[in-house]
Amino acid sequence: MKVLVWHVHGSWTTAFVEGSHEYLIPVTAERGPDGLGRARTWDWPASAREVTPEQLREEDVDVVVLQRTRDLELVREWLGREPGRDLPAVFLEHNAPGLEPDDGPVPHTRHPLADRTDIPIAHVTHFNRLFYDNGRAPTTVIEHGIVDPGERYTGELARAAVVTNEPVRRGRTVGADLLPGLAEVAPVDVFGMGLSGLHERYGLDPSRVGLFDDPPQAAMHAELARRRVYVHPVRWTSLGLSLLEAMHLGLPVVALATTEAVEAVPADAGVLSTRPERLWEAVRTYLHDEDAARLAGKAARAAALERYGLPRFLRDWDALLEEVTR
Numbered sequence: 544m545k546v547l548v549w550h551v552h553g554s555w556t557t558a559f560v561e562g563s564h565e566y567l568i569p570v571t572a573e574r575g576p577d578g579l580g581r582a583r584t585w586d587w588p589a590s591a592r593e594v595t596p597e598q599l600r601e602e603d604v605d606v607v608v609l610q611r612t613r614d615l616e617l618v619r620e621w622l623g624r625e626p627g628r629d630l631p632a633v634f635l636e637h638n639a640p641g642l643e644p645d646d647g648p649v650p651h652t653r654h655p656l657a658d659r660t661d662i663p664i665a666h667v668t669h670f671n672r673l674f675y676d677n678g679r680a681p682t683t684v685i686e687h688g689i690v691d692p693g694e695r696y697t698g699e700l701a702r703a704a705v706v707t708n709e710p711v712r713r714g715r716t717v718g719a720d721l722l723p724g725l726a727e728v729a730p731v732d733v734f735g736m737g738l739s740g741l742h743e744r745y746g747l748d749p750s751r752v753g754l755f756d757d758p759p760q761a762a763m764h765a766e767l768a769r770r771r772v773y774v775h776p777v778r779w780t781s782l783g784l785s786l787l788e789a790m791h792l793g794l795p796v797v798a799l800a801t802t803e804a805v806e807a808v809p810a811d812a813g814v815l816s817t818r819p820e821r822l823w824e825a826v827r828t829y830l831h832d833e834d835a836a837r838l839a840g841k842a843a844r845a846a847a848l849e850r851y852g853l854p855r856f857l858r859d860w861d862a863l864l865e866e867v868t869r
Contacts, residue, residue, distance in 0.1 A: 544605040544864060547618070550579040551610045552637055554760075554784040555667075557582065558688040559608075560591035562857045564864070567594045567602060569617075577617060584759045596621040606631040606868050609662070612655050627661035631867040636666045639781045639802060640675045642716070650674050665863060668782045668803040683863060688856020689787050689847065692761075695768035696793030696840050701830045702753075703729040704770035704794070706763070706785035707777070709737035711744050718776030718799065719745060721819055725774060726751045728823045729830055732770060734763050734785075768792045771836055772813075772829040774822070775804060782807055790847035795839035797825045807850070812843035 544564045550556055560566045570593040571578030580593045594602060599621050607618055609632055618626050626632035640652030647653060656664055657678025664682045666672040672684050703725060710719035710733070723745055725731055732753040733741065739756065742749055755766065767773065773789035775798035782803040790796060796813030798804045799822070808815055814825035829836040 544868065545603060546864065547599070547602075547604045547607040549577075549608075549610055549614060550582060551576075553582050553585060554788075555637065555687065556591075557585045557587065557760075558690055558853055558856055559860065560587050561690060561853060562860060564590070566591040567599065567604065568592065569599070569621075570595060577613070604630065606633070606864055608632075609634045610637065627659060632662045633863060633867055634662050634664045634680075636664055636671060636675070637781055639668075639671050639779060641779065650676075652676060653678065654680065656680050663863070663867065669806065670803040671781055685856065685859045685863065687782060687784060687787055687851050688853045689784070689791050689851050690853055691791055691848070692764045692788060693791075694793045694841075694844055695764065696837070696844075697769055698771045698794075698833060698836055698840070700769045700771060701730075702770050703731045703772050703774045703797075703826055703830075704734065704767050704789070705731060705774050705776065706734045706767070706783070706789070708735045710735070711740045712737065716777070716779050718778050721776040722747060722752065724819055724823060725776065725826065728827050729772075731774075732766070734758060734766070764788065764792060767794065770794070771833070772797055772826055774826060775799065776819075776822075777801070777804075787847055787851050790843040791851075793837075793840040793844045795829055795836045796843055797822050797829070807846075809842065809846045811839065812846055813839050 546564045547567045550568055568581055568591055569578040570580030574580055581587055607626055615626055624630040634656050640646055641649035653676040657680050660679050664680050666684050667687055669684050672682055707717045710717050730751050734755040736757045738754045767789055773794040773796050775786050778801055796808050798815050800815040800817050816822055
């Protein structure tokens, strides 16, 4: 099939384009949100090719994977076709309800496609499907898939690793306010985008909290694997792909027991709790007990491979794309 899909979420798209189809990735001159083009920090196959809006008119698109309501407008404008009616379509929902200002209150958040019956909503977690009011729209869940980075854990550095994007702007949502408590029990390295000002915003000591702003994925994986424990302090989100990547690498996990994390991290892979004090106790344990950390990391990797492996992810998407194009 020729699948039209925007580059909205880099890690998710990296897994999606590993499938057996031809993937049309919109690109615009300014490479903005409507046309980011191919990834520059991930290695995508040649089957994922850039197309301009003008070139799209010449493509025989079989199906579109929508990820924003804006994509509906762009399909109409660029292709002259109506998604769900004369172009098969799926709406991929990455986010947990209530993340955007106009989402409405949780758990009463109504999905923007809730009144449509011609476009199925594919949620990335069961939590998201449960908490959205999906109305009359057909729904399914296709859980994340990860391109396996390999078991690379060494844990040689007795430090905690956190991956988060824009923690200064997103604050309590991603648990940025919990970093001072974590830094009291362990030196911490924070990886992600938009980290500037984090020390100042939360009074963090630079000698205790290192920042790695927007590293390439391969470099981040290598550095994560050297840290003793992965900490996921996020209060409210969809299931972070960085958590699943850390598990694939073989890191033990210490995480807030919120949203889908309670399903993703089994008991032998780390510690989940809604009590920060319990989490910091677990971090301290892993820092001082390398064997316990390694055993938990192996359990984390095994669980991630079984539930979030790439083959299952691609099979699920093949089945859904075949269903909507049939």
